[in-house]
Amino acid sequence: MKVGIIGATGYAGGELVRLLMGHPQAEIVWYGSRSYIDKKYYEVFQNMFQIVDSKCLDDNMEELAAQADVIFTATPQGFCASIINEEILSKVKVVDLSADFRIKDVKVYEEWYKITHKSPQFIDEAVYGLCEINREDVKKARLVANPGCYPTCSTLSIYPMVKEGLIHPNTIIIDAKSGTSGAGRGAKVDNLYCEVNENMKAYGVSTHRHTPEIEEQLGYAAGEKVVLNFTPHLAPMNRGILVTAYASLKKEVTYDEVKAVYDKYYGTEKFVRVLDEDVCPQTKWVEGSNYVDVNFKLDFRTNRIIMMGAMDNLVKGAAGQAVQNMNLMFGLEESMGLCQAPMFP
Numbered sequence: 001m002k003v004g005i006i007g008a009t010g011y012a013g014g015e016l017v018r019l020l021m022g023h024p025q026a027e028i029v030w031y032g033s034r035s036y037i038d039k040k041y042y043e044v045f046q047n048m049f050q051i052v053d054s055k056c057l058d059d060n061m062e063e064l065a066a067q068a069d070v071i072f073t074a075t076p077q078g079f080c081a082s083i084i085n086e087e088i089l090s091k092v093k094v095v096d097l098s099a100d101f102r103i104k105d106v107k108v109y110e111e112w113y114k115i116t117h118k119s120p121q122f123i124d125e126a127v128y129g130l131c132e133i134n135r136e137d138v139k140k141a142r143l144v145a146n147p148g149c150y151p152t153c154s155t156l157s158i159y160p161m162v163k164e165g166l167i168h169p170n171t172i173i174i175d176a177k178s179g180t181s182g183a184g185r186g187a188k189v190d191n192l193y194c195e196v197n198e199n200m201k202a203y204g205v206s207t208h209r210h211t212p213e214i215e216e217q218l219g220y221a222a223g224e225k226v227v228l229n230f231t232p233h234l235a236p237m238n239r240g241i242l243v244t245a246y247a248s249l250k251k252e253v254t255y256d257e258v259k260a261v262y263d264k265y266y267g268t269e270k271f272v273r274v275l276d277e278d279v280c281p282q283t284k285w286v287e288g289s290n291y292v293d294v295n296f297k298l299d300f301r302t303n304r305i306i307m308m309g310a311m312d313n314l315v316k317g318a319a320g321q322a323v324q325n326m327n328l329m330f331g332l333e334e335s336m337g338l339c340q341a342p343m344f345p
């Protein structure tokens with residue numbers, strides 16, 4: 001399968017290259033860039049020295065669509081929507097890592113992202129690529145909206161409880177932490193070493209753009225509109241997302257009952273691991289892998305449940321999930337190229 005990556009010189013694009021190098025059916029034919037056109041790819045990422053000798057190319061989607069079977073857009077918000085058209089989609093499948101096609105209500109997208117959507121006509125068709133939940137639709141898709149990093153970890157951690165109607169969805173509070181690679185490779189003062197190292201800070205409090213994405217996905221599970229609190233924090237680590245979410249229980253439940261619910265949804269899932277009782281997910285246990293570790297704790301004193309999740313933002317939160325989607329779209333084994341065990345320590 002011939003693969004083109006627009007935004008191959010970013011963190012998510014770089015991770016796509018790393019994963020696809022180990023994919024037995026994929027050959028990268030286009031290393032797309034905006035700032036490094038004609039430079040060798042390994043000059044941008046020296047970890048690819050003597051591994052990738054190709055040059056970076058521009059973002060000519062028409063030419064790329066003629067050469068590739070699948071295109072990944074690992075580009076800023078608004079880019080994919082600005083270049084997609086019917087001709088491209090008739091020739092090639094597209095997995096967009098940005099948020100352009102994740103939110104079904106274009107007004108909500110424009111309000112939270114502060115940009116005008118350039119291709120609203122494709123929003124309905126796009127499939128939200130949370131593989132464990134939308135697998136059958138992904139298999140038939142031409143255009144997949146790869147979920148956001150926080151929404152992947154948050155939704156998978158909470159989904160079984162909402163779907164089974166065991167919690168009041170409007171009491172959900174999500175506290176999340178991310179490593180700095182989640183912010184991309186672009187230079188920003190907030191992400192300088194001295195600002196991040198030995199420091200923890202909340203950001204986007206009550207305004208983070210992943211809020212409506214999580215609300216929409218949990219809303220489908222609940223069968224009703226969901227409104228929740230989501231607070232992200234920047235953590236002094238390269239990779240990883242940790243979610244701790246709280247919600248009120250609708251009725252008394254036992255550990256075994258809730259464990260059975262998580263096993264019902266994830267027992268046969270390769271990439272979602274429901275940990276043993278009292279084991280809390282850690283970012284280090286999933287680093288470099290496509291796994292999401294989830295678990296929960298019942299707090300009988302407050303009649304609330306605490307739901308936890310950990311994953312690597314660049315793998316299951318971006319490039320790994322994008323490859324998982326590609327595998328489904330092309331009828332390949334879903335885990336192909338994604339079986340790396342997590343790195344530790």
Ligand SMILES: NC(=O)C1=CN([C@@H]2O[C@H](COP(=O)(O)OP(=O)(O)OC[C@H]3O[C@@H](n4cnc5c(N)ncnc54)[C@H](OP(=O)(O)O)[C@@H]3O)[C@@H](O)[C@H]2O)C=CC1
Nearest residue numbers: 007009010011012033034035074075098149182184185318
């Ligand atoms: N980092 C993460 O953990 C996650 C990221 N995402 C999403 O993936 C996308 C990429 O993120 P990330 O890799 O972190 O960002 P980076 O800033 O690291 O990379 C952005 C990439 O897009 C390219 N680019 C920027 N502007 C343009 C443009 N106008 N035309 C064409 N290419 C352009 C850059 O090219 P160049 O360097 O050559 O200028 C670079 O390759 C974003 O939509 C992000 O929200 C989703 C989930 C997780």
Ligand SMILES: CC(=O)N[C@@H](CCC(=O)OP(=O)(O)O)C(=O)O
Nearest residue numbers: 097098099148149178179182183
């Ligand atoms: C640490 C950090 O800054 N993280 C980014 C999330 C990046 C991301 O995943 O963006 P999309 O999912 O929307 O494409 C942020 O909070 O904006």
